[in-house]
Amino acid sequence: MLTxxxxxxxxxxxxxxxxxxxxxxxxxxxxxxxxxxxxxxRGMRILCxxxxxxxxxxxxxxxxxxxxxxxxxxxxxxxxxxAPTMPFLMNEKIMTASxxxxxxxxxxxxxxxxxxxxxxxxxxxxxxxxxxxxxxxxAEYIADVLLTAGPPxxxxxxxxxxxxxxxxIARRAPACEVVALxxxxxxxxTQEHARAAGLKVTSLPGSAFTADLGEGYDAVLxxxxxxxxxxxxxxxxxxxxxxxxRPGGRMAVLEMIPNEDRISPPDQASxxxxxxxxxxxxxxxxxxxxxxxxxxxxxxxxxxxxxxQSPQRxxxxxx
Amino acid sequence: MLTxxxxxxxxxxxxxxxxxxxxxxxxxxxxxxxxxxxxxxRGMRILCxxxxxxxxxxxxxxxxxxxxxxxxxxxxxxxxxxAPTMPFLMNEKIMTASxxxxxxxxxxxxxxxxxxxxxxxxxxxxxxxxxxxxxxxxAEYIADVLLTAGPPxxxxxxxxxxxxxxxxIARRAPACEVVALxxxxxxxxTQEHARAAGLKVTSLPGSAFTADLGEGYDAVLxxxxxxxxxxxxxxxxxxxxxxxxRPGGRMAVLEMIPNEDRISPPDQASxxxxxxxxxxxxxxxxxxxxxxxxxxxxxxxxxxxxxxQSPQRxxxxxx
Numbered sequence: 001m002l003t004x005x006x007x008x009x010x011x012x013x014x015x016x017x018x019x020x021x022x023x024x025x026x027x028x029x030x031x032x033x034x035x036x037x038x039x040x041x042r043g044m045r046i047l048c049x050x051x052x053x054x055x056x057x058x059x060x061x062x063x064x065x066x067x068x069x070x071x072x073x074x075x076x077x078x079x080x081x082x083a084p085t086m087p088f089l090m091n092e093k094i095m096t097a098s099x100x101x102x103x104x105x106x107x108x109x110x111x112x113x114x115x116x117x118x119x120x121x122x123x124x125x126x127x128x129x130x131x132x133x134x135x136x137x138x139a140e141y142i143a144d145v146l147l148t149a150g151p152p153x154x155x156x157x158x159x160x161x162x163x164x165x166x167x168x169i170a171r172r173a174p175a176c177e178v179v180a181l182x183x184x185x186x187x188x189x190t191q192e193h194a195r196a197a198g199l200k201v202t203s204l205p206g207s208a209f210t211a212d213l214g215e216g217y218d219a220v221l222x223x224x225x226x227x228x229x230x231x232x233x234x235x236x237x238x239x240x241x242x243x244x245x246r247p248g249g250r251m252a253v254l255e256m257i258p259n260e261d262r263i264s265p266p267d268q269a270s271x272x273x274x275x276x277x278x279x280x281x282x283x284x285x286x287x288x289x290x291x292x293x294x295x296x297x298x299x300x301x302x303x304x305x306x307x308x309q310s311p312q313r314x315x316x317x318x319x
Numbered sequence: 320m321l322t323x324x325x326x327x328x329x330x331x332x333x334x335x336x337x338x339x340x341x342x343x344x345x346x347x348x349x350x351x352x353x354x355x356x357x358x359x360x361r362g363m364r365i366l367c368x369x370x371x372x373x374x375x376x377x378x379x380x381x382x383x384x385x386x387x388x389x390x391x392x393x394x395x396x397x398x399x400x401x402a403p404t405m406p407f408l409m410n411e412k413i414m415t416a417s418x419x420x421x422x423x424x425x426x427x428x429x430x431x432x433x434x435x436x437x438x439x440x441x442x443x444x445x446x447x448x449x450x451x452x453x454x455x456x457x458a459e460y461i462a463d464v465l466l467t468a469g470p471p472x473x474x475x476x477x478x479x480x481x482x483x484x485x486x487x488i489a490r491r492a493p494a495c496e497v498v499a500l501x502x503x504x505x506x507x508x509t510q511e512h513a514r515a516a517g518l519k520v521t522s523l524p525g526s527a528f529t530a531d532l533g534e535g536y537d538a539v540l541x542x543x544x545x546x547x548x549x550x551x552x553x554x555x556x557x558x559x560x561x562x563x564x565r566p567g568g569r570m571a572v573l574e575m576i577p578n579e580d581r582i583s584p585p586d587q588a589s590x591x592x593x594x595x596x597x598x599x600x601x602x603x604x605x606x607x608x609x610x611x612x613x614x615x616x617x618x619x620x621x622x623x624x625x626x627x628q629s630p631q632r633x634x635x636x637x638x
């Protein structure tokens with residue numbers, strides 16, 4: 001466990017050196033893979049053996065090969081590849097924060113001078129460019145859930161980022177106005193992605209805490225936002241979203257929501273660690289904590305479902 | 320895997336905040352553990368949940384507790400605790416080198432300006448103070464193996480460090496002169512440990528590559544040394560040790576020696592990664608590579624055994 005950091009480093013190196021792309025062409029020796037990456041053989045051999053030991057690839061008769069899992073999730077030619085998320089998930093801030101965990105616990109808040117929370121930082125641009133593969137399944141699911149009530153006319157996509165959540169709505173409801181709220185530097189990426197997808201979204205530059213959101217929305221999409229902030233801040237945000245919805249309108253919250261024991265399921269529950277290290281007061285909130293926040297913000301009924309092909313959950317609350 | 324670095328960070332924080340000592344007094348809530356460590360509760364709760372999720376401790380009815388494994392290997396009151404090894408295994412150099420793995424592979428050697436290999440660096444003092452728990456079982460085993468041929472008169476302990484390997488001999492053969500070779504800053508620790516153990520060893524300050532080793536040794540102990548260097552350098556070292564032995568004398572090599580497939584057993588085989596990141600040309604060499612080096616250095620018969628209660632192997636080669 002004291003050397004677990006090597007696992008992240010090895011996966012990062014494999015991605016950066018194009019190893020998982022090279023293995024997509026078939027099994028290869030360390031010598032062949034080193035030649036392909038134009039690096040000395042020793043390092044490539046040790047990297048490949050290490051990735052084999054930790055179960056990411058396999059080795060047989062001196063040749064390394066994809067596992068069925070790495071072929072789907074690490075080969076860049078696979079549409080489900082998660083490799084593009086690495087530049088965000090292992091960005092300089094996250095890695096620095098991880099090294100200062102003891103200090104963070106002593107202080108009670110992130111050791112980062114500029115946290116990964118409500119500030120306009122370059123990492124949110126990286127996020128918008130990198131995290132699409134991890135969000136695609138959820139975006140389709142949320143659109144399916146919201147569209148069962150018929151096509152919406154106006155939807156607010158809060159912290160729109162890569163834009164996928166709004167795009168999934170716009171694709172199914174071409175007459176709907178999708179308003180994308182995010183920092184100006186991030187909205188450049190959102191609009192770039194919208195153009196590439198042949199879709200139109202309205203830019204609303206600013207912070208979710210202070211921007212003029214407008215009103216009368218059929219739905220407000222709040223995806224991966226609340227975990228960055230304290231419950232108090234989240235109640236303030238929810239009140240703003242509540243006011244922006246038409247009566248009967250719905251707030252769709254995509255989140256890591258652990259069970260009340262806070263240790264299961266592992267992916268949701270361990271996400272708290274990411275929020276401890278990188279934000280001043282964020283957390284992976286449990287459903288009882290979400291109920292408390294929703295009540296305080298004036299929301300009525302709410303429904304929680306698991307998102308297929310994702311470790312996340314969808315919470316839909318009605319004004 | 321991209322967040323595996325959090326596991327090392329969490330274990331480090333648990334050790335530094337005295338969590339595993341506190342759990343030694345019995346199950347406790349996050350509030351109680353935070354009070355004990357004088358830190359805010361949020362960070363302690365998230366840390367404890369995370370350590371539970373990764374299997375290091377358990378949680379029941381809101382109270383955290385040791386597992387049988389953490390009680391033995393992480394509670395500082397346990398004589399088998401591995402927690403003292405953390406300051407070496409997660410030292411600044413090792414953590415920095417891990418972050419630069421891609422560059423290391425591109426260059427073909429460590430990205431560290433001053434590597435963790437044959438130089439006199441402060442980390443070898445840390446090693447001497449920290450790594451005893453991981454070496455105790457092997458030290459007793461090596462002494463047992465060497466003493467079956469009767470008590471030796473003169474033994475050279477190369478890279479003596481904490482001193483445990485020489486001490487195990489000295490304890491069983493009180494008339495034997497144990498010569499401890501290491502850098503001067505490290506020998507201060509060796510002698511401090513010898514005094515504490517009520518044993519006498521002779522200091523031989525210097526590098527294994529250049530020091531005047533003397534001659535006529537019944538045994539030369541070479542523990543965790545060869546993995547830092549190239550095969551060529553190791554052959555040069557072995558020749559020096561060969562010359563220092565009396566005819567029939569034995570070189571006892573404690574090492575991480577993976578199987579020829581270089582992917583098993585996992586602890587030995589993955590040790591190559593530590594050598595790739597931190598040394599210019601070290602490796603976890605296989606037995607066929609050791610045979611090649613031993614032959615080139617003029618050694619005769621050699622025997623390989625597993626070391627009980629250790630991931631390491633013992634190679635005994637006779638002059």
